[in-house]
Amino acid sequence: MTIRFDVQNTETTPALRISSLAHRYASSGTPALQIDALTLDPGEQVVLTGSSGSGKSTLLHLVAGLMDPSSGTIEIAGEDIHKLNGHARDRFRGRSVGMVFQTHHLLTGFSAEENVMAALMFSDIPRGSHRERARTLLESLGIPTPAQRVERLSIGQQQRVAIARALACDPALVLADEPTASLDPDNAQVALDLLQDACRSSNAALLCVTHDQRFVDRFDRHEHLASPLEQLQGALEGA
Amino acid sequence: MSMSDWNIVTRSMRTRTFSSIVTILSVAIAVGLVTLLISMRDAGENSFKRGTGNVQMLISKEAGPLPSVLNSMFYASPPTTPITWAQYLELKRSYPFAWAVPTQLGDSYLDAPVMGTDESFFESFQPAQGTDWTLATGVYFDKPFQVVVGADASARLGLSLGDTISLEHGAPRSEGGHTHDEFSFEVVGVLESTGTAHDRAIFTSLDSSWIIHAHDRREAIFGHGITTSIDDLIHEDMKITAVYASLGDRKGALVQVLSALLRDPNWTVASPADTVGNLFSIVSNIDQVLLAMAIAVMLSSGVSILLALYNSMEQRRKQIAVLRVLGASRPRVFSMVLTESAIIGLIGGAIGLALSILGGLIVTNVLAQRVGIVIEPALPLDGYLMIVLASVALSCIAGVLPAIVAYRTSVVRALRPAM
Numbered sequence: 001m002t003i004r005f006d007v008q009n010t011e012t013t014p015a016l017r018i019s020s021l022a023h024r025y026a027s028s029g030t031p032a033l034q035i036d037a038l039t040l041d042p043g044e045q046v047v048l049t050g051s052s053g054s055g056k057s058t059l060l061h062l063v064a065g066l067m068d069p070s071s072g073t074i075e076i077a078g079e080d081i082h083k084l085n086g087h088a089r090d091r092f093r094g095r096s097v098g099m100v101f102q103t104h105h106l107l108t109g110f111s112a113e114e115n116v117m118a119a120l121m122f123s124d125i126p127r128g129s130h131r132e133r134a135r136t137l138l139e140s141l142g143i144p145t146p147a148q149r150v151e152r153l154s155i156g157q158q159q160r161v162a163i164a165r166a167l168a169c170d171p172a173l174v175l176a177d178e179p180t181a182s183l184d185p186d187n188a189q190v191a192l193d194l195l196q197d198a199c200r201s202s203n204a205a206l207l208c209v210t211h212d213q214r215f216v217d218r219f220d221r222h223e224h225l226a227s228p229l230e231q232l233q234g235a236l237e238g239a
Numbered sequence: 240m241s242m243s244d245w246n247i248v249t250r251s252m253r254t255r256t257f258s259s260i261v262t263i264l265s266v267a268i269a270v271g272l273v274t275l276l277i278s279m280r281d282a283g284e285n286s287f288k289r290g291t292g293n294v295q296m297l298i299s300k301e302a303g304p305l306p307s308v309l310n311s312m313f314y315a316s317p318p319t320t321p322i323t324w325a326q327y328l329e330l331k332r333s334y335p336f337a338w339a340v341p342t343q344l345g346d347s348y349l350d351a352p353v354m355g356t357d358e359s360f361f362e363s364f365q366p367a368q369g370t371d372w373t374l375a376t377g378v379y380f381d382k383p384f385q386v387v388v389g390a391d392a393s394a395r396l397g398l399s400l401g402d403t404i405s406l407e408h409g410a411p412r413s414e415g416g417h418t419h420d421e422f423s424f425e426v427v428g429v430l431e432s433t434g435t436a437h438d439r440a441i442f443t444s445l446d447s448s449w450i451i452h453a454h455d456r457r458e459a460i461f462g463h464g465i466t467t468s469i470d471d472l473i474h475e476d477m478k479i480t481a482v483y484a485s486l487g488d489r490k491g492a493l494v495q496v497l498s499a500l501l502r503d504p505n506w507t508v509a510s511p512a513d514t515v516g517n518l519f520s521i522v523s524n525i526d527q528v529l530l531a532m533a534i535a536v537m538l539s540s541g542v543s544i545l546l547a548l549y550n551s552m553e554q555r556r557k558q559i560a561v562l563r564v565l566g567a568s569r570p571r572v573f574s575m576v577l578t579e580s581a582i583i584g585l586i587g588g589a590i591g592l593a594l595s596i597l598g599g600l601i602v603t604n605v606l607a608q609r610v611g612i613v614i615e616p617a618l619p620l621d622g623y624l625m626i627v628l629a630s631v632a633l634s635c636i637a638g639v640l641p642a643i644v645a646y647r648t649s650v651v652r653a654l655r656p657a658m
Contacts, residue, residue, distance in 0.1 A: 064564065066650045087568040094566015105561050105654060107247075109254040117242040122566025130241035165565075 013078040015172045015205030016040040016063065021072030023058060033058050035072070038223065040205040042172065045196055047216050048209045050225035056209040059225065060175045063207070064097050065089045077172040094122035098166030098204065100195065102178040104158045106150040112138055112161045113146035119168040137164040141194055156187040163195050167202055174199050176208040180215065192218060244571070248579045251558070255551055262540075262547040263587045269537035270591025270630050274623070275598045276530050278616040284519045286614035287313075290435040291511035292483075293365040295493055298330065298339075298500065299481040304509030305518060310344070311481035312511060313436040314352040317345045324477035330506075334496045337487035338363035341479040343448050346406045351392040353406055353441045355448030355479075361387075364483050366433040376400055377428030383447045383469060386424045390432035391439040398441075402426040406443075408451060419451050421466075434615070449476045537630075541637040544583055548576060548641035552648075559645050560653035573646040580638025581631050588630030592623055 018038040025032050033055035040046055050056050061067045063074055065081040073080050076096050084092050098119075106115050116134035125133065138146045141160040143153075150158055159179065166174050179195060180188035192215055199206040208219065216222045252259045291312060300320035301307035309315040322330075324341075331339045340363060343355035354360075361372045361379050377400045380387055388398045398404070403423045424443060432438050446469055453476040454467035486493045500508040559572050567575075599616035606614060618626075 061651050066564070087570070090563065090566050090568040090571075093564070099564050101654065105557065105564075107558055107561060109250050114242055114246070118247070118562070119565045121242045121244075127241040 013042075014039045014075070015042045015044065015077060016207065017073075017075040018063075019073050021059075021062070021074065022070050023055070023062060023067070024070045033062070033069075033225075035059070035225070040173065040207060042205055043200065043203040044221065045199060045206040045219045046208070046221045046223055047219040048207060048223050048225055049211060049213065049216065050209075051227060052211070054225045054227040056211075056225055057177055060099075060177050060207070060209060063173070063175060064099060065093050091122065094119070095124065095169050096172045098169070098171040098174040100159075100162050100166045100174065100176040100179045102181045104162040104182075106158055106161055106165075108151050109149065111147050111149050112143050112153065112157075112164075115150055115161055116146075116165045116168050119165045123169040125169065134164070134168065137168060141198065155182060156191065159183060159187070159191045160194060163191070163198055167198050167204065170202055171204050174204045174206045176206065178210055179208065180210065180212060188212075188215075244575050244578065247562070248575050248582065251555065252579060252582065255554075258547050258551065259583070262544055263583055263590065265540040265543045266583060266587025266630060266634065267590035267594055269533065269540040270588050270626060271594030271598060272533040272536055273530070274592055274595035274618070274626050275602070275616065276526065276533050277622075277626075278595065278599060278618045279602065279614065280523075280526055280530075282614045282616040283522075284515070286434070287515040287519065288512055289367045290437075291515060292370075292435070293368055293485060294483045294511050295486060296484040296497065296500070297481060297509045297511050298484055299507050299509075300505070301481075301507050304507060304514045307481065307507050307509050308511050308514045311342060312483075314344070314440060317352070318480035321478035321480055322482070323474065324479065325474065326505075327479055327482060330482065334484075334499070335486060335489070335492055336484050336496075337489075338485055340364050340483040341445060342481050342483060343445055343479040345480065346408055346448060346451065348392075348404050348406055348441055349396055351389070351396060351439055351441050353386070353443060353448075355443055355445045357445055360442065360483070363485070366435045366437045370433060372433070373431040375429045375431045377426070379428055380442070380444055383444055383450060384422060384424050385427040385443065385447075387428040387430060387442045388426055389430050389438040389440045389442070392441055393429045395439070398426050399429065400426055404441075406451065408455065419454065421454070422447075422451060445477075445479065446472075449478075452476050452478075537633065540587070541633045544580060544634050544637040545640055548580060548638055549644065552641050552644045555645070556648050556653040559648045560650040563648070563650045564654070569646045572648070573642045576642035576645045577635055577638050580634045580642075584631035584634025585627065587634070588627035591630065592627065 016039065018035050020037075021033065021035040022031065023033040024030060048056055048059070058067070062069050063076070063081075065084070068082055074082060076092075079092060079096070081089060081092060107118055110118065113131060113134040116137060117130045120130040120133065135146050138161065141164050143157060143160055143164070150161055153161065159182075174195075176195060180191055183191055195208075196206065196218065291308070294312070297304075297307055297311060299307045299311055299318060300322055301310060301318055306315075307318070310318045327339075327341050338359055340356060340359045342360070344352060346353040346355070358379065358381070365371055374387075375390065375393075377387070386404065388396075392398065403425050405418050405420045405423060407418045424447065430438070449472055450467055450469060453472050454465075456476065457465055457467055457471060486496060497508060497510065500506050562572060563569075603614055603616065
């Protein structure tokens with residue numbers, strides 16, 4: 001069965017549009033996240049900072065459709081991901097959202113190119129081109145030995161494989177969760193360069209969550225995510 | 240080649256090689272046991288019944304019908320109580336037998352038992368119901384010191400026409416046995432295979448057996464270096480150990496003769512087919528216990544699959560979560576775990592079948608050597624297929640719980656950085 005997504009022209013439709021988003025912890029009911037509006041245009045690179053507990057990672061999970069928000073909408077390339085159910089949402093995420101994690105989360109026991117091809121498995125890209133596509137991406141990111149198993153690669157190389165995997169399906173949006181946190185300053189610099197360059201060359205919007213203020217200026221826009229408590233304090237001070 | 244669910248499943252199994260092999264082996268052993276038991280159960284009884292041929296009565300002086308049949312028809316061990324030739328002749332005169340073949344066991348060549356008999360053994364006795372003796376080569380013996388070799392004995396011992404052998408007094412490998420080098424026996428015929436215990440025997444004339452025993456007696460009196468011929472035989476030398484008898488189609492007479500012989504304390508009379516049937520009715524109880532045990536082993540192998548996969552879920556939660564992030568749906572990760580279960584069941588089932596065939600060969604060989612039963616444990620092809628399918632089905636059932644765990648894996652929780 002072919003599932004068609006109503007993806008609008010990404011040149012005119014924002015890569016990400018968040019409206020009136022609120023999320024509460026299911027167990028306690030206390031607010032975890034509150035965003036009135038956030039929009040990323042195609043190819044735009046936004047860094048999101050915030051204190052610990054401000055809900056940065058929760059936001060990424062909500063955007064990726066891994067959690068459902070308490071209220072509000074999240075549209076990726078014009079598609080409200082939370083209106084999609086089960087299989088359709090999983091397929092949409094695989095095709096439209098790339099994710100880079102702090103600890104890479106590569107599939108151990110598999111080679112670098114197999115990790116990239118694992119992302120392509122769930123796309124509509126013809127199977128015959130998967131290996132070539134994975135190798136090209138890895139070579140462009142400086143991995144000369146794509147057949148090497150990922151656990152034998154250095155941390156910096158593993159991060160490059162993770163970036164290649166996130167961009168394998170030409171996603172409209174790349175979500176990066178503390179992508180430099182496990183790297184030394186030099187490697188962090190290189191990894192961010194690669195991530196930003198790769199997103200730019202594929203016109204993917206990048207939403208990067210970090211607590212590291214050093215890299216804020218490298219992005220098109222900087223957004224600060226205040227925790228619900230900080231927002232309340234701010235509102236009280238304003239009053 | 241692109242990545243597929245199959246790659247992920249098989250690679251995942253390879254990363255847990257030891258656990259996967261142990262689980263597959265546990266399935267293989269269970270399938271092997273069940274298959275072997277099922278295939279041997281029918282084959283054993285059929286082979287036993289086939290080995291009794293067209294003998295309606297086996298008459299001996301053994302302790303009971305079962306040892307009589309096992310010793311005199313399946314060559315388990317030599318009968319211990321002899322029948323004199325005079326007693327045999329009297330027996331033959333007393334009852335209206337269609338035929339009564341005298342047989343004498345007690346000698347051997349290497350590990351093959353040697354039966355002394357007369358020409359009626361090949362003329363009247365059919366080794367399997369409806370199957371006459373056929374020579375593969377040569378002729379039947381017609382004078383002393385000639386032997387006709389069973390198909391299996393010929394193949395195993397490398398005996399062919401014109402070979403000469405010396406017999407050993409006593410059962411194969413028995414204590415106190417001695418070789419009669421002074422008498423050379425010539426192989427004059429090799430029999431076609433009958434699929435019965437007789438295939439592993441060597442046949443010679445009663446005269447030959449008697450002369451060997453007469454020689455022992457005479458050596459004890461006259462010392463070494465003497466020669467013994469048929470003319471030296473006395474009544475004491477002329478003994479047999481059992482009579483294969485039949486009354487042909489006269490069923491009414493058979494009942495009368497059987498009941499008369501059963502009443503006579505001098506004879507042990509057995510209806511070979513009935514004795515084998517009785518033996519299997521006893522064995523079938525043990526067989527059912529073994530079958531129940533094999534099924535229990537199969538169930539426990541199912542539990543071992545469940546545990547192996549369930550325990551691996553803890554390590555694989557991250558892998559499953561990553562696949563979910565990449566676009567794998569819950570049903571897809573569910574099916575991946577079930578596929579892994581099915582692979583374990585399929586490989587385990589196939590190895591199990593190979594083990595059962597190997598085990599069958601070993602058991603067949605041991606039974607043929609020790610008990611003289613030639614059985615061919617085998618199932619029809621669809622029987623083997625059903626067993627492999629059952630193995631796959633059981634493995635899939637065992638994989639359902641781990642697959643549910645995979646299905647319900649929380650991506651957010653699994654990918655949360657360790658604190």
